[in-house]
Amino acid sequence: MRRLFRNLSIDRNPGWVFILPSLVLIGLLGLPLVALVWRATGKDFFGYVLSPVALSALKLSLLTSTVSVLIALAAGTPLAYILARWNFRGKTALELLIDLPVVLPPSVAGLALLIAFGRQGVFGVWLYKIGISLPFTTAAVVIAQTFVSAPLFVRSAHVGFAGIDKKLEEAAVVEGANEWQVFRFVMFPLAGRALLTGLVLTWTRAMGEFGATILFAGNLEGKTQTMPLAIYLGFERGLGVAIALSVMLVVVSILLLSILRRLERRSSGAAQDI
């Protein structure tokens, strides 16, 4: 262990004061994953992965998280642009509103969604009058996922837009570009990396959504039972499917996170180039 740290340490004395507490945390974070993969490796793994429950959960999770990400992109980009470029009254409150779902427990989100958009909900009653009932539908899954994950995209895009040099924007205006053209040909490409980072974050969060979904959308295989829900119920049905799905989610998350790391490294590299 000393050997490992020697080159990094200035005084060549790593100090167990730092290493030991770190090991506690590393163990806590790492051991469960090791155990999960350890238990998953067996001849039945692919049988569980290919079981109908697992496959329909996987399909549903991919579909709903993709739609959620697209909604976040379509509605979150203009919102982030407004936040980054305009000044108006109530902007702080709006930013708070957007940050809130990130810290709220998903169960609160689910309950709030149910009370707002449920059939007998505060706003849901109007929807119901025109024949729309959201709870227990795949749309409800998407709404729950968007509610908890889209703010991550808005935050990231906001930072991306805000970081663009104002001079570039002004130059475009001098050249005769209107607001849309400035956005389309200057801001959007320059903030591309931040938007992509936001998309990946949003996607991982949407894929992992559990609490708001089970409360607002319920649990029905093929319709509202996403991977996290199938894991939770599979936990009681027999651990096989639950473990297989968990490993799949871990793998997907690792993939998305490594994409994220690559994006971040490149963007910091680009910043140094300027």
Next chain:
Amino acid sequence: MKHFALLVLLAAALLSACGPVNAPAPVPTAGLPTTTLIPPTATLEPRTLNVFAAASLTGAFTEIGHNFETANPGVTVALNFAGSQTLGTQITQGALADVFASANHTEMDKLVSGGLVQQDAPRDFLTNKLVVILPSNNPANVQTLQDLSRPGLKLVIAADTVPAGKYARQILANLSQDPSFGADFQTRVLANVVSNENDVKLVVAKVQLGEADAGIVYISDSIAAPQLLTIDIPMNFNVVAKYPIAVLINTPKPALAAGFITYVLSPAGQAILKKWGFTPITP
């Protein structure tokens, strides 16, 4: 939400595993070899009894727990309510429970065959029946059991792993045997299921909120939620749910755990269960 409970449990389990344990000090006793260890007596400090009980017992066991605490100063009854299948899995995976009260025999039998409960330990302490519940404004205008198969109705039941979900499916199968319902009654009703909830109280919640048109739950649940409308399920189609209770083999407090079960089976305990809508097992 229940995975929070699991996390808490996990944390509690971890803490109790690494926390200071009363190290059994070797006590030399006359006439015995000096190496004999006397186990730490449980009466020294406040004792906590961990009771894992089916979600349907939430109201009744909360009251029973209070009474048991009052009758036994220094004792705290820590109640963990969830679907019996969740509790069974938690105990199998090492959760520290002293008493397990299940809503069916399936989950209890799993613990018996897993060596966690003694073969002859489980005792039935109440019976329960099922009923159809409707929101107070009855949005789908459900009047009879037959209406449950009407296309487009939003029915919420417990998942097929949950005892209440098993019983509900069994009742639907029973009804399908009757020509007046038709052999495909069960299929048609199950096609109306919009959500399989993880415990019976969640079914009640979805119906109470008016999001579901109907749910199938225990009679005791409907009594705990009096604003709901109900449709009786005739006795010849209904099931009699027998709830077993038992002490876990690994409990460090077998006497206290047995005392709790004795109280549940006593006239006082049974009266509380009756008040909460269950059918007592001892007359």
